[in-house]
Amino acid sequence: MVPSKGADPISHSVPIRTLALALAVVMFVMGADLNIVSPFLIDISRSFHVTLAATGWLVTAFAAGYTLASPLAGWMSDRTGRLPTLLAGMIAFVVFETASGLAPTLLTEAASRALAGITAGAVSPVAYSLVGDVVPKPERPRVMAILSMGFSASTVAGVPLGLLLSTAVGWRGTLLAIAGALAMSGIGLVLLLTRMSKIPAIPRQSSSRSATELLLQTWPQLTASFMAFAAMGLVYTYLPTTLLRRGVPNTTWLMAVLAGYGLFNLIGNAIFGRLGESKGAATAVRIAQWIEISMLALLALAAAWGSLAIAIAASWLFAASQAYIPDLKALAANVPIHWRGTSLALNNTAMYSGMMVGSAIANAVFHQWGFPLTASLGGVAIALGIASMHRRRRLAPRAIQGV
Structure with missing residues (x-):
């Protein structure tokens, strides 16, 4: 059947x-x-x-x-x-x-x-x-x-x-x-x-050559994951403070705005998950990255001009465009089964170390130069992620076998 x-x-x-x-x-x-x-x-x-x-x-x-x-x-x-x-x-x-x-x-x-x-x-x-x-x-x-x-x-x-x-x-x-x-x-x-009658067995292969090939294949998406979460750390750390300063009346309204941020991220996951299935994960990542960098530029301008409505809209669309992480994970899973756990774990570490680095930079920059520069640095991080994904396209023909 x-x-x-x-x-x-x-x-x-x-x-x-x-x-x-x-x-x-x-x-x-x-x-x-x-x-x-x-x-x-x-x-x-x-x-x-x-x-x-x-x-x-x-x-x-x-x-x-x-x-x-x-x-x-x-x-x-x-x-x-x-x-x-x-x-x-x-x-x-x-x-x-x-x-x-x-x-x-x-x-x-x-x-x-x-x-x-x-x-x-x-x-x-x-x-x-x-x-x-x-x-x-x-x-x-x-x-x-x-x-x-x-x-x-x-x-x-x-x-x-x-x-x-x-x-x-x-x-x-x-x-x-x-x-x-x-x-x-x-x-x-x-x-x-x-209830699953069988789960694929994982062959015991751990040669140094395979480990080297794994890193050579996956470093572009690892870099993109790091930069995506660095941008998130740069933006989200002081986004609530910025919105309050730009006119959100109280914490109740702020919670509603942040709930909208999370809701748009959910919607983005559904959109880019489907897009990755129909057009390929790498294509979905590249489309999302260009939307993301555009929204960060708009968010920086809105913060500089003091436009609350545009800042909220840009932050929500930024949250939606950030939802290409499952596509990056799908790319990280496209390795031989005996390295898949390691590949996805490295992807996880890249994401959250990026978040910590982004938050640390935001702490250093925000109080001195304000949110517009902080959001702009988020755009720089995404630009580096775009460059790494472009490099991945050149490496793709040499991808390791066994997926």
């Missing part, structure tokens, strides 16, 4: 969309946890009787653990298999997230957040690698966009839901609820995966 379009090529009993939605739920919970601590910093500082600056390190601890753990997790999944690595990461995350909700001191809270970040970093790249293993190459951008939409939806719905829950159970109860949510979604995912 010939499988219908959209059916899982490995097992007809688990459609691709069902698997993607299950993984998207896991990504939603992970994204909610990544973003939920920032709104709780004041409450956490009161609980531990420390300064707000001290609790700010909790965000850094999680982000650093998330960024640094990804390459090791990807490498392990290439050696021990996707499912064991994914399952171990989710179990460990539940344990350390629970510890975050029960920590008696700021030191133990910081350690728990760092360990939760490490285990979260073990889940995300392996989930995308699993998609690369079981989904045919032409459909990968669309399916990876579903996972990315789950992550993006956490900023639109997950964080507000967490804040609403915290009014009843506090910040500790909210973190414990996140641990419980991942446990439930993880159980559902495992039950779903057990």
Whole structure:
């Protein structure tokens, strides 16, 4: 029997969309946890009787653990298999997230957040690698966009839901609820995966030549991923402050504007996921990059002129054009299966290290020269990403085999 379009090529009993939605739920919970601590910093500082600056390190601890753990997790999944690595990461995350909700001191809270970040970093790249293993190459951008939409939806719905829950159970109860949510979604995912009759075996190949070829093939999209998130860090770090200064009346209106930012990012994921499926992931990336650099130029001009409406519109369209990340992940998955986990993990690290670098530059530039220059530097980052993707087109004929 010939499988219908959209059916899982490995097992007809688990459609691709069902698997993607299950993984998207896991990504939603992970994204909610990544973003939920920032709104709780004041409450956490009161609980531990420390300064707000001290609790700010909790965000850094999680982000650093998330960024640094990804390459090791990807490498392990290439050696021990996707499912064991994914399952171990989710179990460990539940344990350390629970510890975050029960920590008696700021030191133990910081350690728990760092360990939760490490285990979260073990889940995300392996989930995308699993998609690369079981989904045919032409459909990968669309399916990876579903996972990315789950992550993006956490900023639109997950964080507000967490804040609403915290009014009843506090910040500790909210973190414990996140641990419980991942446990439930993880159980559902495992039950779903057990219905798959076969998952591709990963051959044990680890020659230095293959590793070198992997880096030669993937450095352009790694650079594009780094630059995309550097631009995001440059823009988003002080976008709320800029909007308030340009006339957003209060924080309630600001939350509505930022919710629109997240909503447009969701829409962009759907658009560029479909575009990647129909026209190819590389084409979708290049189209999005040119839209993105145009919106950054418009955002810089609007900030300089003081036009609030144009600034909001440009920021929303920037968020939509930023949603080519699933297409970059699809390109990162186009490597031999025994390097796919490593490739996607390096892509993950490139993204979040870019975010940290972009945020650091924004901190140095914004207070001295203002948001117009900060947004313009975001445009420079995207221009470098465009150049790297142009270089990829020249390298494409020499791509390694075995995809």
